[in-house]
Amino acid sequence: MNVTQDPAAAATDWGPFGRPIFDDPKARALSRVGVVDVGSNSVRLVVFDGAARSPAYFYNEKIMCALGAGLSDSGRLNPEGRARALSALRRFQHLARGMGLPPLSAVATAAVRDAEDGPDFCAEVLRETGLKIHVIDGREEARLSAQGVLLGWPGAYGLVCDIGGSSMELAEIHENTVGRRVTSPLGPLKLRDIKGGRKGRRDYIREVMEQLKSEMGTQRDRLFLVGGSWRAIARIDMHRRGYRLKVLHEYRMSAKDVRETAKYIEKRDMDKLRSDCGISSTRMALVPYAIDVLTRLIHTFKPKDIAVSSYGIREGLLYEQMPQRLRARDPLIEASRFAEMKDARVPGFGKTLYDFVSPLFSGARHSKRRLVKAACLLHDVSWRAHPDYRAEVCFDNATRANLGGLKHSERVFLGLALLHRYSNKRHGSSFEYLYDLLDEKGQHEAEVLGKAMRFGAMLMVTSNGEIGDLQWQPRKRVLHVTLPDSARPLYGEVAESRLKSLAKALDASVDLKFSKPAPEPEPEPEQAPE
Template sequence: MRIAAIDVGSNSIRLLVADAPADGVITPVLRDLQTTRLGQGFAGGRLADAAVHRTLDVIKDFVRQARRAGAEKVVLAATSAVRDAANREDFIHAVYGATGYALRVLSGEEEARLSYLGVTGALGDVRDALVIDIGGGSTEFIWPGQGGIRFRSVNAGAVRMTESGFGSGQIRAVFGDILRDIRPDSPADMIGVGGTVTTLAAMAQEMRTYDPDKVHGYRLTAAKVGKLYHALRKLPVAARQKMPGLQPERADIIPAGALILLRVLQGLNMDSVLVSEADILYGLIIWEAREMS
């Protein structure tokens, strides 16, 4: 069965079309990503009109692409920016009016569970690992604890931290509670998903052209994250945009995302993170395939 998933995030809108047997590994057919910065200027608690219009245009285009690719089912899901917006219902209605598809707004826990489902669908048994998904508006943590798998969402991501004028002390304070909760369970490894982590993996390999096969399974060290962060924060945005592996549209927010990852690695005394291309998009498709079987 061919299924399309569209992830409406705070920073970017992503499309994955894949063949998805109910009891097998999914096979990607088409991917696309457009940066619309839906969460831009969110300090007032509302999605900005300009950001909404940019995002609707991309969603409509992605739905058309999915149909042309032969998708039998199209799933749309939104995360932090829409979840927290005072005008979320207006946005949901606008998406339906533009596409004819309902937009599912995920809770923080649902977002974490679907990211975990995507990772396990691609990497298999990761019961001893912490999974971290650094998004634009929030960061999700999934890890093995007493009584089973634990899921937590922290309302801080690369866009939100950038717009709030992030600092090292601020990020330590925001993530302090969750790191204290994770430490007693002592996860053996860390798996990272989301645009911040995959971008840093591409930058570490100095990719001129993004190659998901080289990003997936890459072992990104804390030392390399630290070097990248310190290099990034010394450069103006225009200079960052020329760095290999970095999408120009992400140049303003990547320092905040890198610092979040660095502080989490340091706070848990881990020396590296395993990068996964499989994330919430994979999770949405796997879930839908199971529901339709």
């Protein structure tokens, strides 16, 4: 991940990740905000909380309303869906007031903008709830969805495809900016109304896709998939492959995977598949239409790989409110810092611990150093868990948490490092079936990091106290450990045992010494009066 750093911040002793930013007034203003997305298929409220750059979902509720059902024939919003949407928006506004939120940001997409009674619906919502809905056009919808992807992947490049109920948008992203963008009528709710059965639908999809290609040009980088129908297809792909980490964000598929999953969907009983994959019946009814769009999309644009994004238009609305200085930050590091500040016993020690263990990874790339940094910040946030389960709780939290900017293999690396922070052994864990998402080298590096943090934590007294230095000579297999003389009382049997465990993981001998305290400066002689 290529994250732009603030040069002024990078120049401080905080290193390449910059000084923590969550106490900045502009960041704190985004600490809890609510957004409403009135889509063609669903109406959703999301309340973000926590570190503004990588917010947690404080509240997330979705009502399947199908506002766009039948729109192609009637030209109007689905009456039943309209009533359900109004009821949902009454509830959301009431919840927002109860949470003490600032005014909700609400947007409506294809169904409301295309329906002849869309303006009347917005006026009714304003009259009944006080909530002003902003109806956005397709290009703006594409831009916001792309910004949502940038919230989770700073520096990402490629093609963002957001599918809703009544439309599908494309936008290109590069160097943290959104480029060309287009909208199309390829939403599943509209495709259901295409005449001529499946052949007629496929011919229509192919024709529209060629038009999109003529506008967007060649797009053979990564394809980011945004939208509930894409996530449903990803769940089915996971089920078909027997994929073990059920986290949709950053889930990867190849073009071959999509083709195989399309065949798999055709051959399976839809009710059983829906039950097996945990997909709602309303969403599952749209999957056959969405998979036809996805296979043609991939055939047309030929992306080099495919990534599922759980971030979309709602996150794009939050990104819209961020100052550029905040946008440029690494979401993983900011979320980890916020968690340390909120939950660690000694907030701030994570930086000291990172400085202590960094020599073990001196030649590592930035992508690995950011994981080391995140692990050090998170090393003590799960201390409230029962000691018998603390190691597994750490692994579970890291692999399944709502964290942006993490590939699945990186989630496992982070989880294993934190597991080894509390446990010498990883074998026998109930999560052992996930380890093979990370190669053996990565598993070993995670073990070394975890055991280094396990030893360093024995020296934790204050947030910024001197705890010593590590020097690693990999060719000679010697680990030099220099501890301050003030740490002698802390270096007892348990600390010694943890240092031996780290040395064993490195296949190294240990050279341990204590630095002598700096001599007290001699007082300057008094000057004789003249």
